[in-house]
Each structure stands twice: as structure tokens, then as C-alpha cells.
Amino acid sequence: MSTPNFPYDSEETETFPKESTDKTSQISGTGSEKSGKTFKRSGIPVLEVKDLCHRYPHLDSNALDRINLKVFKGERVAVLGANGAGKSTLFKHLNGILRPLSGEVLIKGEKMTKKNLRKCRETVGIVFQDPDDQVLAPSVEEDIAFGPINMGLPRNEVERRVKEALEMVGLTGFEERAPHHLSGGQKKLVAIAGILAMRPEVIVLDEPTAGLDPLSSARVLELIMKMNRKLGITLLLSTHDVDVVPYFAERVFVLHHGRLEADGSPNEIFSDPDLLRKAHLRLPRVAEVFEMLQQKGLNVNIQITAEEARDEILQLVSLGHQKVKLE
Numbered sequence: 051m052s053t054p055n056f057p058y059d060s061e062e063t064e065t066f067p068k069e070s071t072d073k074t075s076q077i078s079g080t081g082s083e084k085s086g087k088t089f090k091r092s093g094i095p096v097l098e099v100k101d102l103c104h105r106y107p108h109l110d111s112n113a114l115d116r117i118n119l120k121v122f123k124g125e126r127v128a129v130l131g132a133n134g135a136g137k138s139t140l141f142k143h144l145n146g147i148l149r150p151l152s153g154e155v156l157i158k159g160e161k162m163t164k165k166n167l168r169k170c171r172e173t174v175g176i177v178f179q180d181p182d183d184q185v186l187a188p189s190v191e192e193d194i195a196f197g198p199i200n201m202g203l204p205r206n207e208v209e210r211r212v213k214e215a216l217e218m219v220g221l222t223g224f225e226e227r228a229p230h231h232l233s234g235g236q237k238k239l240v241a242i243a244g245i246l247a248m249r250p251e252v253i254v255l256d257e258p259t260a261g262l263d264p265l266s267s268a269r270v271l272e273l274i275m276k277m278n279r280k281l282g283i284t285l286l287l288s289t290h291d292v293d294v295v296p297y298f299a300e301r302v303f304v305l306h307h308g309r310l311e312a313d314g315s316p317n318e319i320f321s322d323p324d325l326l327r328k329a330h331l332r333l334p335r336v337a338e339v340f341e342m343l344q345q346k347g348l349n350v351n352i353q354i355t356a357e358e359a360r361d362e363i364l365q366l367v368s369l370g371h372q373k374v375k376l377e
């Protein structure tokens with residue numbers, strides 16, 4: 051089901067003041083410079099996190115440590131980080147599943163509190179990493195209807211939303227199917243449909259392609275892009291798959307040991323090997339090839355997508371061709 055009923059203040063967190071040791075290196079983050087696209091990063095952010103700290107009970111260090119970030123309407127943001135970096139913990143705060151130890155989360159400028167939690171959750175939907183944590187109803191239809199029913203929508207509107215959401219994810223005809231008889235990829239799509247049916251302005255997706263084969267993974271990513279482009283939904287997605295990031299994201303947050311280490315465009319992030327090494331991340335495969343060519347002494351620029359790589363190689367080949375002709 052799409053809106054698990056987690057009480058905002060159910061997680062026990064002791065308060066303990068902590069001196070600032072924040073070394074966040076904020077890369078300027080002006081969007082995808084290479085594509086020449088400029089992003090509207092003014093006005094009230096749809097999501098804002100201020101000095102957010104989280105500590106799980108019985109642990110002696112913070113899972114999130116003074117996180118500050120802003121996300122603006124319509125952005126597509128990838129959150130990168132190694133295992134245990136704090137990605138899921140951060141996402142749970144954005145949907146009010148966890149309560150901050152200190153700091154705050156603001157949705158469209160309004161601080162998330164117990165009082166406005168329902169409204170915040172209608173604005174920010176979350177798709178969990180494991181669809182079995184989310185898709186719980188006996189049928190696909192009932193599962194997708196759960197959120198809209200909880201929102202108090204009339205029956206005909208609920209039916210309309212279920213139909214639309216199923217169409218959007220390409221699962222029309224699956225209404226009566228039992229979720230536990232679906233494949234992992236199909237379950238993931240049902241989880242996304244359940245969130246879509248609530249028409250949130252922001253969707254956070256925790257490793258949406260984890261465990262999926264290449265085709266299902268591409269399908270999910272295509273759907274996510276469609277949600278952004280056609281419906282204007284702001285997206286935050288966590289992933290370990292750095293290869294997909296340049297295709298999906300206009301902006302990247304790098305988390306490491308609960309800290310926001312960087313905030314920049316994919317080109318900015320992937321041109322900082324020290325940052326990637328520190329965060330236990332790697333370059334996209336395409337970029338690794340260019341790095342190897344550079345190490346061989348070739349004068350090439352590191353490219354991060356297949357299209358950019360093709361253009362760079364063609365340029366290289368044509369230069370070589372001219373050189374041959376000149377000789």
C-alpha cells in the first residue's frame with residue numbers, strides 16, 4: 051500500500067547538542083551547464099532540509115549529520131552514496147517517517163510537523179527500495195486505491211486515478227492480480243502507481259532500479275523521466291548505479307557517512323575524482339574509458355554519456371583524419 055502509516059514521532063531520539071564540524075563542500079550546482087539548460091532555482095524550494103541530524107537508538111554516531119539542501123520544483127536529483135551513507139534515512143525524513151534529532155524539513159516553505167504531516171505526505175510521496183514493504187493489498191487495484199481512499203476522495207475519482215496510474219506505468223489489465231504473484235519489476239511499478247495515484251508534487255525513490263534486470267530497469271527509468279517531463283513531478287532518486295545518473299539527473303547530491311559532501315551537476319560531480327574516491331563511488335563506465343585515454347596521453351575531454359562520448363570520438367577521428375590527409 052502506498053502510504054504506510056508511520057507515526058511522525060514514533061522513533062525515539064534523544065536530543066544531544068553537537069558542535070558543528072560541517073565540512074560540506076558545496077559545488078556551485080548551477081544545473082546541466084553542458085546542455086546549456088538553466089534551472090529555475092529561485093523562490094521557495096519545494097523541499098528544504100536545514101541542519102538535519104538523525105541518530106538511530108543505541109548507535110553512537112549520527113546517521114545524518116547537519117544536512118542542508120534545497121530542491122526546486124521540477125528538478126531531477128540523484129542522491130549518490132555508498133552503502134550506509136544515509137540515503138534511505140534522508141528519504142525517510144522527507145516523507146516524515148523519521149523525526150529529526152535536530153534540524154528541520156520544510157515542504158514548500160512550511161516546516162514539517164506532526165500537525166501538517168498528512169499534507170506534507172500528500173505533497174511528497176516515497177517509493178521504498180523494497181516493494182514488499184509498500185505493496186500489501188490483496189489486489190493491484192486495491193493497493194493503488196489505498197492512498198486516494200485515505201485522502202478522502204470520492205469513489206469515482208479514486209477509480210479514475212487508479213485507471214490513470216495503471217495506464218501511466220503500463221499495467222492496465224493487472225487490476226485483479228495479486229501483488230505477491232507479480233515479478234519484482236512489476237511490483238515496483240505497482241508501488242510507483244500507488245504513489246502516482248495520490249498526485250504528489252515530489253516523489254522520492256529509494257534505489258528504484260535495485261534488483262531489476264536491464265530491461266525492467268530501463269522501463270522504470272523511462273517511466274520516472276515521463277513523470278517529470280509530462281506531469282512536472284520533482285524527483286529525488288537514490289542509486290548505486292552511477293552509469294544512469296548522467297541520463298537521469300540534472301543535479302547530484304553526494305552523501306558520505308551521513309554528510310552532504312557535494313551538490314552539483316553530473317559534470318561537476320564526475321569531474322572530481324577525489325570526491326568520488328572519498329565517497330567510495332566511481333566514474334560512469336563511459337568516463338572511465340576517457341580517463342584511460344587521457345592516461346595514454348590523448349588530449350580528450352572526459353565525457354559521461356554515450357552521446358557525448360560518440361561526439362568526442364568522432365571529433366578525435368576527424369582530427370586524426372585531417373592530420374593523415376595533411377601528411
Ligand SMILES: Nc1ncnc2c1ncn2[C@@H]1O[C@H](COP(=O)(O)OP(=O)(O)OP(=O)(O)O)[C@@H](O)[C@H]1O
Nearest residue numbers: 106107109113131132133134135136137138139140
Ligand atoms: N533502523 C535502523 N536502526 C539502526 N541503524 C540504522 C537503521 N537504519 C539504518 N541504520 C544505520 O544508519 C546508517 C545509514 O543507513 P541508510 O540505510 O540510510 O544508508 P543507505 O545510504 O540508504 O545505504 P544502502 O545504500 O546500503 O541502502 C547505516 O550505518 C545503517 O547501519
